[in-house]
Amino acid sequence: MISREEFRSIAHNGLWKQNTGLVQLLGLCPLLAISTNMVNAVMLSLATILVMALANVAVASLRNLIPHEIRIPVFILIVAALVTVVDLLFNAWFHQLYVILGIFIPLIVTNCIVLARVEAFAAKNPALHSTLDGIFMGIGLLWTLALLGALRELIGSGTLLAGIEMVIPGASAIQVLPADYPGFLLAILPPGAFILLGCLIAWKNWLDQRAAARERARPASPATPAEPAGEASPAPAG
Amino acid sequence: MAHYLFLLIGAVLVNNVVLVKILGLCPFMGVSKKLETAYGMGAATTFVLTLATGASFIIDHYLLIPFGLEYLRTLSFIVTIAAIVQLTEMVIAKTSPMLQQVLGIYLPLITTNCAVLGVPLINISHSYGFMESLLFGAGSAIGFSLVLVLFAGIRERVDGAEVPLPFKGAAIAMVTAGLMSLAFMGFAGLDRY
Amino acid sequence: MEIVTSPHVLKPVSITRVMGQVCLALLPGIAVYSWLIGPALLLQLGIASLTALAAEALLLKLRGKPVSPFLMDGSALVTAWLIALTFPPLSPWWLTATGVLFAIVIAKQLYGGLGQNPFNPAMVAFAACIVAFPALMSQWPAQGLSLSFGQQLEVVFGLAPRIDALTAATPLDAMKTALKMDGVHASVQELLANQTLYGTFAGRGWEWVTSAYLLGGLFLLWRRVITWHVPVAFVLGLLLISGLCWSLDPARYADPLFHLFSGGAMLGAFFIATDPVSGCTTPRGKLIFGFGAGALAYLIRVFGAFPDGIAFAVLIMNLCAPLIDLFCQPAVFGKKKEAP
Amino acid sequence: MELLIAIAVMALGAVVLGAALGYASIKFKVEGDPIVEKVDAILPQTQCGQCGFPGCKPYAEAIVKGEAEINQCPPGGDEGVRKLADLLGKEYKPLSAEHGEEKPKAVAVIREETCIGCTLCIQACPVDAIVGAAKQMHTVVESLCTGCELCLKPCPVECIDMVPVPETLDTWKWKYPVIEIKPAEGRKAA
Amino acid sequence: MSEAKVYTAPAMALRTALTLLIFVVLFTGLLAGAYQWTRPAIEASLLAEKMKFINEVLPAGSYDNELLADTLSLPPTPELGLKQPSTVYRARRGGEPAALVLEAVAPDGYSGDIRLVLGITADGDITGVRVVQHKETPGLGDYIEPGKDKNKEQPWISQFAGLNYPQVADAEWKVKKDKGRFDYRSGATVTPRAVVGAVHKAVRFAVTHRQELFAQEGKP
Amino acid sequence: MLQKLFKFKGGVKPAYNKHQSVGTPIATAPLPSRLVIPLHQSIGGTPQPVVAVGDKVLKGQLIGAADGWISAAVHASTSGTVTDIGPYLVPHPSGLSIDCVVIEPDGEERWIERQPLDYRAMAPEAVRTYLQQSGVVGLGGAVFPSHAKLTPSRDVPMEELVINGAECEPWITCDDLIMRERAAEIVSGIGLFRDLLQPKRVLIGIEDNKPEAVAAMKAAVQTAGEPFEVLAVPTLYPAGGAKQLIRVLTGKEIPAAKRSTDLGVQCFNVATAWTAWRAVAHGEPVINRIVTLTGNAGKPRNWEVLIGTPMDQLLPLAEPAPDTDGVIMGGPMMGFLIPAPDVPVIKATNCLIAHSPTLFPPKPPEMPCIRCGECARACPQELQPFELYWWSRARNFGKTQEYSLFDCIECGCCSYVCPAHIPLVQYFRFSKSEIWAREKDKKMAEGAKDRFEFKQYREEREKAEKAEKLAKAAAAQAAKKAAEAAAAAGSEASPAPPADDPEAAKKAAIAAAMARAKAQRAAVQPRNTDSVSPDQAEEIAAIDARRQQAGLEPPAPSPEPAPAAAPDGKEA
């Protein structure tokens, strides 16, 4: 079984500390290509979560049967089979999304996170842990992707949840910014994706650095709450 | 002939795999810290990607389509690619320790480079013929190597800049990639005539 | 102990002075341009300068850097002016401001500010805006349009509607779209015969603006702010490739002179491609950089999807600059082939 | 039927590829790992064991096997971590606090009057920097001492001190230029 | 794998091949099963997708035949801008020719081809035009897609519906800027010119060839 | 004879400021109240003191003997008493102290016995040693022991000897004055160098802003009848840098990695030639030199100063203005502010400039580099200072070396022209020191590693030896036992001596071997068995049991596994 501690550490790793998109910088292609709006982003991450969880279970339970020399091909085989299943499922029931997500569903196979987690975690840990790891890594991806998608959509066209009708028929997008907002198209194009992800990474670094600075400051002098160090971290010039 | 030329230009510059198609980003971010490693990764990827496009074309046209098994594409392509990568790695390790030194740690990473699977899939969706597929594969690989090397050059320089602390490292690299991608948009339209 | 090191004497030069000379050299161009377009240009210069200084000050403060020495260096002003000069003069104020913010915040300060940006900030702004707002960025005051300052003010601040009659494509753009719509106009010659749009050797009126930039550029050369390498190579690149196309099919391609004095060519050759920070620094590197930028600018403006190619050409060459420099390292004293 | 064809086609591929891979894995086997040497060359060879391994080489091996982080060697300092990160293509991390801090270089000095000549420190010193025979006063050869502090504990009379190495014209270094515009200095410290 | 057994190369080859085989068989089986299971749903989706466009250009109630079954394969037709074979769907009401749904391409869009579907009645009335695929600049040229058009009530593309070919003279098939009858959005005239031109040609083609198009024996 | 001059790239033209100090001839500075003579005054080994506190010394007496070939002797500058030998502040940018000999002058200026040397009659080797013992070092600034530079390369014939009278730094005029006033002795000194090096040509380069010096030297050369060429070179800092002057006069470029003799050239300063001639012709070791006192001073002038004179006793001669706030030793381009007013004049002291904020305004704040390339255009070594700066600032020392950091001669041209006011040279010095320190660390680490590995090997061996010994002892015992047993058996069955019985002997040998093996096993018993938990002990027992079953160990004298081994382990 799994202890509370282990659960927390797996969850923390997946959601924040080892966040695939912001820290490990793996699985970037779908992250950037599909995050043009929030709906696409969320749907692709759901598919990825599904694959990751299943792949981790499969590998973790079969790990003792797989000879070392061909473990990579076998892992890939497993992942690829699962991905194709998910691909078929999307094609059957979310056809419009399937068309939009395009080759990025099959590309979950090479999505480095899946393999990396399979190799780094599932191949060494029991099935339950691995499933959880897969799920939390996936949720970590989900929120990053959703946030990125939301940002890009908002800056790029001033709406949120465009295309929701493909998932929930009848629902419609929310116009957040005024209708005559000109739309900073760059955000939706690849350059915007890179730059905004860069900013998200920096945002996470900033939070972490601020937390670390607080941590360091606390034992020394607990009475320095309004410390400006974090917000304007100067470049390490000296 | 002009058709092939424009196909190549398109694959290398206009529809660059990394900056426009957004494929193969993990190695793009991962092995671009130094120029030498970028050269190595570029060479290795070019080799494997070209081979992979050829192999997947053959598999698709002579195994999958005749039997109506198109849904097995992903599975068969990726397993083939993984095997090619692993074989290449072993052969290089044995035959050329020099090359192994240079490429060693990057070769296994290629399997998880989505460009290597993505390019064959794009080939199929564009219904390219064998020559076209091969050319598109090679072009994409060259495009990948090109931007990887250029990116590494810039990253080495930016490494010395006084980048604000939260942006140090991956974040500024992302921003740089974004501006590169912006610059590459300038090629838009150059593959038409 | 603080070490005061040798040398103990310095030449009386400063960055502020260098940037000041660049601004000075831009003045003839600005004068002719605003005479052609109207005072809106000065308005744009003002908007851009204010935004740039404010953004620079804010970012410096956030980064915990001293504000005044860096504001005084004048580089933000150069960036702002170049943005104002390359954006359409009747752009809404927020477009100019967005461009400047993008240049100063993302292209410059995120990399550590002055001297450390790998891309030309002004051109990043131009590229980002033309990609994000293609319609606004490809509309220029229509030929022969004369608006009072008040009217121009209203247009820039969005108080008056942006009517179609106000704007038109620039001569470069017009020529490209006309040629694209095969059949309407037969040849370049036929187009160039249009006296209201095209002047003696380039776009009507524009030719004098570009000539004024050339003048300013020569001043920079004389003051040794820039070296001859980049401008000469740039012009050469543009001339060579436009000459080649022109000699192959003069009906489809305009003559080199037209290209040299159209759009941002002169501004690009002397003021933009010469940005020392983001360009090449070795002599041979500068030649390659300039040539590449000139050639690419032609390819993009003639075959590509954008009205003018200077911005993208310069950005693409910025990308290559570190590598070009790496391969063009001059030989160090004593490491050359052989002494005579 | 379709199912069978699918399986047959894939099985064919699997057999071919599997055979090739298996064959190659034996035919093209190589031994040895040059990376350990490279890692070891970066480590400062102080042999102090602060990294949690009995010497620099074992730590190098552990790093390469992925069993140890790259930020466990305090004598190597920040720069050592950076070099390792560079070599191994990993992200730089600050020195791990649990393994100790980077200290200015010091050497051991034996207080001659207290030393009883027990030879325990000689045995402890990993780099043979202490000379002396049994029952005689020992001395540390300053130029050989790496400052690992391993000799401090075994000494029964606690006669060994770590003394910072004084600066001489030979070891003096030009300083990093003082950045003269620096209202930011105060903040930098924060 | 605690005890390291030493294999010869062929033995190793056999061993790996067999292991891989087992896994491949296992997972291919799984996959094939999933395929069989999802196939009906996928086919239904594909059909639905096709019908969606057809319904947009041709009101569902205006015909009573099995539209998707009454098709005709056209060879590459320059009049339609097509370099590849295409399919024409023939709507009939009570067996009489009612309308045609055909594909066309505007090759001179701002960034490449613009693919269209048109519905044209037997009398030359346009029942609808839709853009299936294009690469025009987002925010500038993409208003030809009704979903992207800021004017939601009267999307740009809707101005074709109801026009009749011979009645609207050839000279009027132009954007207003070129002295025609069609609107355009300022700053982006290349795209509407291309679309108008393509629709013009396609209607002309349909009207001049309607007899053959309805009469020809199609492959169901 | 017309000689073609070459050009070097780069260079700058700062204001000369030489006219102030050339108006008056060289004068002799008064004897100071105290002389502080650093032992280490030239490149290379630190001379060992050969006098003790309280010793009386004569003027010119050896007080520090050269330590190794690259090292030069140090002498008492006047007669007097040694009052101290110990660390004193010296003129060095570090502000550190080094060992100095302090002499209290007795005012008598009693010389040692001085003898002219007939150097032509001596072996060149002996002349070099003599120069070393006379403390002749380069006075051009680098203070490299001259005798070492006077050794021609073995396989490259010497082509040119370049004499450096360029004196390119602003303010400094000591070489100018010495050439004007002592040209004949300089020419004789050059003759000495020529005889030692045997070059094909001798070229004397003097910047063309010193026409008097050129004329004086030309006249002296003519008088001496020597075939030396005196050439006026264009005034352009740093034309006096050895590499630049050699380039200008001969067209040869000396790379950083090579010595100039490898290209058949050698370069000496004019003052060096003069001191060498004094040493040979008059038997006077180097105890004084010409120092320019100038800057913010009322009476700028050149003085002949005893080595060791505290600068605070010297500077008043020039009557510095009241706003003087420091002293630069050397020129404004390469010199440094002395760390304290009382540091002594050393052989490298060519000029003291009184520093004031009006003459040398404080530097404007450092801005970031804008890569304008001015520095690269000014660099006489054709380096790319902005790249060196970029990587030095980022502390990426590998990159600085890729950009040829060590070719930098620290001339300061780049800093001089930089519009961003970056103290570039300082960055380069910083990088150089760091690289040297790192190299030292690396050597140290390699040594430590070797010694560590050797120690491990030795411990292994010692362990093995100990085990061997133990085994031998055990074997001997076993043999004895066996012999006893055999004897017992023999006495029962046949009285034949055991040696005659091959069977028994064999058995004994086998028993001995087995005992040895056992002892060895016991000896190498892993340490961690000495504090085992009960279940671990159990496990060990189980393993032993399995071993026995497998017949790997004779069951008979079953050893108590853990406890028995423990003491062994400790002892080993």
Ligand SMILES: Cc1cc2nc3c(=O)[nH]c(=O)nc-3n(C[C@H](O)[C@H](O)[C@H](O)COP(=O)(O)O)c2cc1C
């Ligand atoms: C003085 C001046 C004249 C211009 N004339 C034209 C023109 O005739 N045609 C045109 O397409 N653009 C014109 N522009 C805009 C430029 O083509 C171009 O869009 C702008 O200078 C920035 O181009 P770049 O960023 O590609 O260098 C002009 C800009 C300036 C400053």
Ligand SMILES: Cc1cc2nc3c(=O)[nH]c(=O)nc-3n(C[C@H](O)[C@H](O)[C@H](O)COP(=O)(O)O)c2cc1C
């Ligand atoms: C980046 C960019 C993208 C453009 N995309 C389109 C487009 O998709 N469709 C279009 O008709 N015009 C597009 N244009 C505008 C054309 O360049 C051209 O200016 C315009 O069509 C001329 O129209 P006008 O006659 O309204 O001035 C684009 C311009 C730029 C700069």
Ligand SMILES: Cc1cc2nc3c(=O)[nH]c(=O)nc-3n(C[C@H](O)[C@H](O)[C@H](O)COP(=O)(O)O)c2cc1C
């Ligand atoms: C930048 C620079 C400038 C120099 N200027 C002079 C000079 O003007 N006169 C001079 O004699 N030596 C000068 N030197 C020292 C020479 O390089 C060289 O060390 C000297 O001429 C060798 O002669 P020496 O060994 O007799 O001192 C300079 C060195 C450097 C690096």
Ligand SMILES: Cc1cc2nc3c(=O)[nH]c(=O)nc-3n(C[C@H](O)[C@H](O)[C@H](O)CO)c2cc1C
């Ligand atoms: C000759 C010269 C040309 C310049 N050109 C540009 C330019 O094209 N764009 C720009 O943003 N800044 C330009 N600058 C200003 C400055 O170098 C630039 O903002 C830096 O990139 C900021 O780090 C120029 C400066 C000089 C001296």
Ligand code: SF4
């Ligand atoms: S901490 Fe560093 S120096 Fe000490 S033993 Fe470990 S690797 Fe060696």
Ligand code: SF4
């Ligand atoms: S003397 Fe002490 S501190 Fe120095 S190396 Fe030996 S054990 Fe370490």
Ligand code: SF4
């Ligand atoms: S002179 Fe100064 S600002 Fe110019 S490139 Fe050199 S270091 Fe940079």
Ligand code: SF4
């Ligand atoms: S100090 Fe060094 S880098 Fe600067 S000009 Fe002189 S030689 Fe060149």
Ligand code: FES
């Ligand atoms: S997800 Fe595309 S390379 Fe990693």
